[in-house]
Amino acid sequence: MLRVEEVEDPVPGEGELLVRATATGVNYFEVQVRAGVVPDPLDSPLPHIPGIEVAGTVIAAGPGVGRHRIGERVVGTVAAGSYAELVVVPAAAAAPLDERLGEHRALALLGQGxxxxxxxxxxxxxxxxxxxxxxxxxxxxxxxxxxxxxxxxxxxxxxxxxxxxxxxxxxxxxxxxxxxxxxxxxxxxxxxxxxxxxxxxxxxxxxxxxxxxxxxxxxxxxxxxxxxxxxxxxxxxxxxxxxxxxxxYRPQRWPELVRRAEELTVRGELDPVIGAVLPLAAAAAAHRAFEARTAIGKTILTL
Missing domain, CATH: 3.40.50.720 (NAD(P)-binding Rossmann-like Domain)
Structure with a gap:
């Protein structure tokens, strides 16, 4: 079951950024984990916050991260926790948002692209x-x-x-x-x-x-x-x-593959399909669409 609740604000640790999210991507793997179809690789205790993709603005930086990143618009990946207003993201996994793409297309390319x-x-x-x-x-x-x-x-x-x-x-x-x-x-x-x-x-x-x-x-x-x-x-x-x-199994290749997907999109040779843009409160409805096999393209939750 998915529901929206208030939790304590997260605090960025060593090498981490705190991002005020404006959008997060939904992936079928998250639906499978929530439904118990596949095991949770993190073995997260319940309740927990799902989601691995986030776009937003850096509002704080932990130790070891330059304060120059505060205010930067980024898109990044996390192990879990992106279905939230505030998301802690490893600084190394948060890249400056390419404004030519916009955050929705950038999220569509981050993992799936x-x-x-x-x-x-x-x-x-x-x-x-x-x-x-x-x-x-x-x-x-x-x-x-x-x-x-x-x-x-x-x-x-x-x-x-x-x-x-x-x-x-x-x-x-x-x-x-x-x-x-x-x-x-x-x-x-x-x-x-x-x-x-x-x-x-x-x-x-x-x-x-x-x-x-x-x-x-x-x-x-x-x-x-x-x-x-x-x-x-x-x-x-x-x-x-x-x-x-x-x-x-090829994490070292991820940045290169994302860059190539982004370049193709900027050149007009690849067009990510954004099938649904929903508010975070509709996360459960987004998951139901995946389970009903009616979701098309990339589904985005906005905050």
Missing amino acids: ATAVGVIETADIGPGDTVLVEAAGGGIGTLLVQLAKRAGARVVAGASGEAKRRVAADLGADTTVDYSRPGWAEEVGPVTVVLETVGGQTARDAYGLLTAPGARMVVFGSASGNPVEIGSQQLLPVGAPLIPFSLG
């Missing part, structure tokens, strides 16, 4: 590829559709529901498919790349489409809550490699 750029790079997509983008109506998926098209690929956008399929088509997908329907894979036909983020039976069905030489699957999530499990009876005849990608 970096992931999308990294996934496309890992998949080594180029002309001649046919790419299946799963969850193509979501925050990462809407970016992947655009990046795969930019790389010269033919894009098949997989999404549940007509609204998400329309968004993917508007972003350049060559064809769309509703993978919540039985037999969806037969509509798609062979592909050379699967960008896998759903897991479970969807992943197994998608893997069966990788019949061309050089085909591969990049795994970067399991939104269904079910792991990506390809049994040897399916894996050995197909032979397509499963390649993992996670920012969590």
Whole structure:
């Protein structure tokens, strides 16, 4: 259950900033943790404040941080606690806000933009590829559709529901498919790349489409809550490699990937989809939209 409550103001410690938040991003992982679908990596005692992305203005600096940062508009990441008016952010994780982007687009690129750029790079997509983008109506998926098209690929956008399929088509997908329907894979036909983020039976069905030489699957999530499990009876005849990608295992690359996503956006080559902007008090409604599979693009909470 999510509810808004008053708590004591946080105090920045060594190497930390106190940010008066104006916006925070909502991510599906937070919904899964709250619902108990996946374990909380921090094992946080309840009640706790969720959220990992924040935009706002620095109002105080802890020891070891120059006071020149006070008054700076920043966008940054935290381990938890961004669904709040005041957020303590590690100074090293708070970057000056690029005003050309604005805080909503900057939040959309902070984690999801970096992931999308990294996934496309890992998949080594180029002309001649046919790419299946799963969850193509979501925050990462809407970016992947655009990046795969930019790389010269033919894009098949997989999404549940007509609204998400329309968004993917508007972003350049060559064809769309509703993978919540039985037999969806037969509509798609062979592909050379699967960008896998759903897991479970969807992943197994998608893997069966990788019949061309050089085909591969990049795994970067399991939104269904079910792991990506390809049994040897399916894996050995197909032979397509499963390649993992996670920012969590490549934290040193995060700033570079964010910068590349931001540069593409500033140049007009990438357009983050901001699907909903809601007040913080509507956080529970935002989570319900994710659970109902109706959330599109990036969801932002404002303060």
